[in-house]
Amino acid sequence: MARLGLIINPVAGLGGAMARKGSDEADIGARAAAEGRVSQAPMRAARALSAFRESCDAEVLAGPVLPDTGTVTPVGPDVLQGTAEDTKACVRAMAGQVDLILFAGGDGTARDICAANDTGIPILGIPSGVKMHSGVFARSPERAGRMTAAFLSDTRQRTEMVEILDLDEAARRAGRLSARLYTVARTPLDLAGARQNPKAGNTDPVGEMDAALAAYVAGMREDTLYVLGPGATMKALKDRLGGGSLLGVDVAEGGLVTGTDLDERALMARVAGRRVRIVLTVVGGQGFVLGRGNQQISPAVLRAAGMPPIDVICGAEKLAGLNPQELTIDTGDVALDGTLAGYWPVITGPGRRQVMRVVA
Structure with a gap:
């Protein structure tokens, strides 16, 4: 029986409203808490899971457990602080146990998951970060949930390779906006336009x-x-x-x-x-x-x-x-x-x- 792995980066997206261009700084969680800000990643994950549960009752292995999202099985660390190592630990705990990793985060989270995904589990992103240049993200949480349900319900579980991109910091410091290719990842085949395309360069004459x-x-x-x-x-x-x-x-x-x-x-x-x-x-x-x-x-x-x-x-x-x-x-x-x-x-x-x- 197909099983889903769910990973939520609890600091994903915090940098957006704070004008930080991302949420990668080590103290982003503390700074957000001091300003009374709350990450939208858990809420967006709940929206995705709600759409998922409309047509699929597959077991969900999650770390950490989300409240009010139905029955899930805890796996990996008990608490996530939003560090790269937390994310990688969750991926390693899911190796050999799940057919798809659904994650709530941004480009940085996608990179961390790919770095630890030695077994090549297909991944799909619930858009919850700031930039999300990569092609691994669904266009909305609801689309992520429905796409996940369709993938796990299909005995063929067809996939394709997509680019994992992130902001090129060197180009940004030089005054240019550019996305850098870091790796590629396997993701569910998209025949309905549910997933976003990778960011393309500026083509305006x-x-x-x-x-x-x-x-x-x-x-x-x-x-x-x-x-x-x-x-x-x-x-x-x-x-x-x-x-x-x-x-x-x-x-x-x-x-x-x-x-x-x-x-x-x-x-x-x-x-x-x-x-x-x-x-x-x-x-x-x-x-x-x-x-x-x-x-x-x-x-x-x-x-x-x-x-x-x-x-x-x-x-x-x-x-x-x-x-x-x-x-x-x-x-x-x-x-x-x-x-x-x-x-x-x-x-x-x-x-x-x-x-x-x-x-x-």
Whole structure:
């Protein structure tokens, strides 16, 4: 009988709202606790398991045990602190016992699992980190749960190899946004588009997007606070407004960037009582506009800003490279994601827009 292994990184995603670009720092848990922050990884894992249990009753070996997720069998360490060694210990404890490892974390967690997965157990990620450039992650917790159930219920248990990527720190320090290939991993075969693609490089033609950004800046209102997301396209926009961060969320008003690399709480303070617009770009190859690398723009920030208009700027070539041809949002708030889903116009050039379907 098929069995599932479940691993949850208890500090995964904490760095997002804190504007830390990841959750790899040794003291991230303590810093988050001091600020009263709680990881969303257990909650996202519970969402995945709920979807899993709708059609599969396979035994789940988990370390540590999650509350309110049905019957699970403890395995590995009793308590996880979120270190790489904790994750690796869980993987080793599951060797030879499970048919699939479902994990809640980000790219760093995926790398740690691969480093200890000597027996080649297929793995699948519940997206719970900050960046998640790798192709091993489902597009949402619910998709992860349903995909897991389908895999364990299939006697063939078909798999494919995907890239495990993470942010290239050397490139980041040089002012470039780049994902580095670390390894490949075996994951359930995806025939329904449930899993995200690996992040692709920036394909926007420079001249065309320069003209689009210039036109956007020319149309910015003096009475509006602009919340500017991360990414290479957004960095080019910020440079036209005096300069800003590559991977951070900044704000601009009066034609200038007036706040850089702000965390969730700083953003909430800045947007309160203001006329606000959110400006984002698309993660290349993946199609995400919210929920990947910009968790500072949280549901709380969006509501504090009065659910402001969202402008998406992205070249037509990058949009054409998306498969499926749609944009994705994953804020962590299911109800809010459902409200935001629909059809959004995307600025693709000076005076040009392309309507894209947006799904949760």
